[in-house]
Amino acid sequence: MQLEKRSESFETHLQEVHNIWNYYFYMYTLEHKSFNDFTGIEYWIQEKINKDDIEWFPYERKYKENILEDKIDGLEAKLERVLR
Numbered sequence: 001m002q003l004e005k006r007s008e009s010f011e012t013h014l015q016e017v018h019n020i021w022n023y024y025f026y027m028y029t030l031e032h033k034s035f036n037d038f039t040g041i042e043y044w045i046q047e048k049i050n051k052d053d054i055e056w057f058p059y060e061r062k063y064k065e066n067i068l069e070d071k072i073d074g075l076e077a078k079l080e081r082v083l084r
Contacts, residue, residue, distance in 0.1 A: 023057070 030038075030046050038046065048056045 026045075027049060030042055030049070033042070035043075035046075045056045048054070
């Protein structure tokens with residue numbers, strides 16, 4: 001996975017990149033912001049929050065992207081070996 005490629009532990013990644021308190025603060029901010037002042041993405045996220053839908057969290061999407069990236073990297077390496 002990408003964390004391993006960057007020599008970053010999962011705990012470090014959670015603390016520095018996806019700190020749960022940042023998400024909590026963002027949700028709090030949306031809750032106290034006027035609906036009329038929402039940007040498009042804020043509106044979309046607030047709708048997800050209202051429906052208890054966690055799709056807006058990056059975990060699943062990024063995890064799948066990392067798996068796909070790893071597979072592509074592996075295929076590229078195999079192709080390079082074959083073409084040599």
